[in-house]
Amino acid sequence: MRYRFAVRVGPYGFRVGSDWRAPVAALEHLYADYPKPRDGVANFTVRLEATRSWRRFVRPSVNIGGDWFLAEAAPLPLAHGLLAAEMGMNLQLALGGRRHLLLHASSVERDGRALLMTGESGAGKSTLSVLLAAAGWRFMGDEFALIDLDTGEVRAFPRPVSLKNAGVAAAEQAWPTATFGPWLRGTPKGDIRHMVPPSDDLARMDEPARPALLLFPRFGSPDEVRKVPRSEAFVRLTQASTNYTALGWRGFESLVRLVKAVPALAVDYPDGASGVAAVERLWSAL
Amino acid sequence: MYRAEPLSSLLIEPLDELTAVYHRASGITHLLGQPAPELLHALQEPATADDLLARLGREFDLADAHRDALLARLDELVTAGLVRTA
Numbered sequence: 156m157r158y159r160f161a162v163r164v165g166p167y168g169f170r171v172g173s174d175w176r177a178p179v180a181a182l183e184h185l186y187a188d189y190p191k192p193r194d195g196v197a198n199f200t201v202r203l204e205a206t207r208s209w210r211r212f213v214r215p216s217v218n219i220g221g222d223w224f225l226a227e228a229a230p231l232p233l234a235h236g237l238l239a240a241e242m243g244m245n246l247q248l249a250l251g252g253r254r255h256l257l258l259h260a261s262s263v264e265r266d267g268r269a270l271l272m273t274g275e276s277g278a279g280k281s282t283l284s285v286l287l288a289a290a291g292w293r294f295m296g297d298e299f300a301l302i303d304l305d306t307g308e309v310r311a312f313p314r315p316v317s318l319k320n321a322g323v324a325a326a327e328q329a330w331p332t333a334t335f336g337p338w339l340r341g342t343p344k345g346d347i348r349h350m351v352p353p354s355d356d357l358a359r360m361d362e363p364a365r366p367a368l369l370l371f372p373r374f375g376s377p378d379e380v381r382k383v384p385r386s387e388a389f390v391r392l393t394q395a396s397t398n399y400t401a402l403g404w405r406g407f408e409s410l411v412r413l414v415k416a417v418p419a420l421a422v423d424y425p426d427g428a429s430g431v432a433a434v435e436r437l438w439s440a441l
Numbered sequence: 442m443y444r445a446e447p448l449s450s451l452l453i454e455p456l457d458e459l460t461a462v463y464h465r466a467s468g469i470t471h472l473l474g475q476p477a478p479e480l481l482h483a484l485q486e487p488a489t490a491d492d493l494l495a496r497l498g499r500e501f502d503l504a505d506a507h508r509d510a511l512l513a514r515l516d517e518l519v520t521a522g523l524v525r526t527a
Contacts, residue, residue: 386459386472393470400468404452407463407470411454 156202161192165301165312165360166254168192169244173203175215178236185237185315185336188354199251201243206230219243222251231342238339238347241317245298248312249397255301255310256402256409259395262300262309263292268367269309270438271300271417273395276344279374282322283430285350289329290431294356295364299397304405307412308363313356315349323348325427368441369419372430376423380433388419442527443493443515445484451523453478467522477514477523484524490515 156172158179163169170192173179192198202220215233221243231239249257260273261284270292272280281297288294295311303310315336318326323346327335336349351357369388383391392410393399399406420437424430452463460478462471476497483497494511518524 384458385456386461389456389461390472403468404463404465407452407454407461411452411456411461414456415454 162186163190163192168197169199170197171201174205178240181237188357199247221247235342257398258300260300261297262295263287264364265292269364270368272370285326286427286431294352310363311360313352319345366417369417371421373423379423381421383419385414388414442487444487445481445524
């Protein structure tokens with residue numbers, strides 16, 4: 156392809172090919188502090204292709220291609236090319252990743268122990284992970300938590316944080332010095348801006364952490380904490396995993412080990428500061 | 442006669458009041474309440490419903506081991522593919 160980009164995030168290497176320069180330039184900006192794939196070999200390929208050859212120039216429209224793709228995915232305008240690249244990378248890992256149990260969850264670490272936060276879009280798991288990172292936690296990822304099938308440890312996957320709508324202002328306030336990507340306005344997911352994780356945390360991306368606490372946060376409700384039974388946590392995590400079924404019995408064993416090893420709590424919180432306070436309180440009570 | 446899938450093809454993990462069961466042959470995960478896990482163990486040797494009722498009554502001292510309830514649970518396990526009829 157005309158323009159190329161390669162990066163390693165945690166254990167996985169990606170290469171992105173694009174018909175246009177702009178998405179690759181945006182990736183180079185966001186991923187400036189990231190390593191390149193080990194030995195130059197990428198695990199996954201993403202292709203950003205013109206829907207028709209002439210659509211490279213006229214109302215350019217980006218199709219997301221790769222080893223794995225969703226047939227019903229609609230192409231995005233070139234202005235959202237960075238989002239297309241990020242979605243493409245997520246998709247390749249979500250559908251193709253077999254070395255870890257993939258949980259749609261954010262994770263942060265303190266003292267070698269990981270806090271996992273999972274929930275539906277809008278639950279605030281990305282924003283909460285950024286606010287916790289600003290409070291001294293190590294940011295491990297806001298999109299996927301990778302559970303090592305052999306050790307049960309959490310591997311970091313610290314992609315640039317995908318902040319939406321009100322989460323952007325909260326992150327800008329918490330990290331005024333952070334590097335942000337361009338505003339992507341009016342995307343199918345709302346107004347989006349990416350934030351580069353702290354460079355210290357990127358430098359530690361290969362350090363695993365032992366899971367210690369599993370939270371199901373929910374933004375915008377009065378403070379409330381509820382204990383989640385193991386069986387409920389198990390079911391919710393099968394739904395939060397993109398490759399549980401594909402992994403077969405290894406996925407089952409990994410998930411059982413996780414829900415037996417860590418307490419699970421549902422945490423409602425009205426705003427970011429309350430969320431951070433709730434996490435600190437629950438963490439110190441472990 | 443009823444016969445459960447062999448234990449070698451099942452991963453059985455009690456979580457709380459529910460037990461997670463992974464069935465290797467189908468790749469399906471089941472979440473079972475009592476007495477389904479007990480039935481899977483009891484039916485490693487094929488048995489009729491009457492045999493099973495008598496056996497469970499002895500082993501587990503089941504107060505509600507009524508035939509209809511037992512048949513309903515067995516039907517569920519048959520539908521789930523964890524128990525076969527012969």
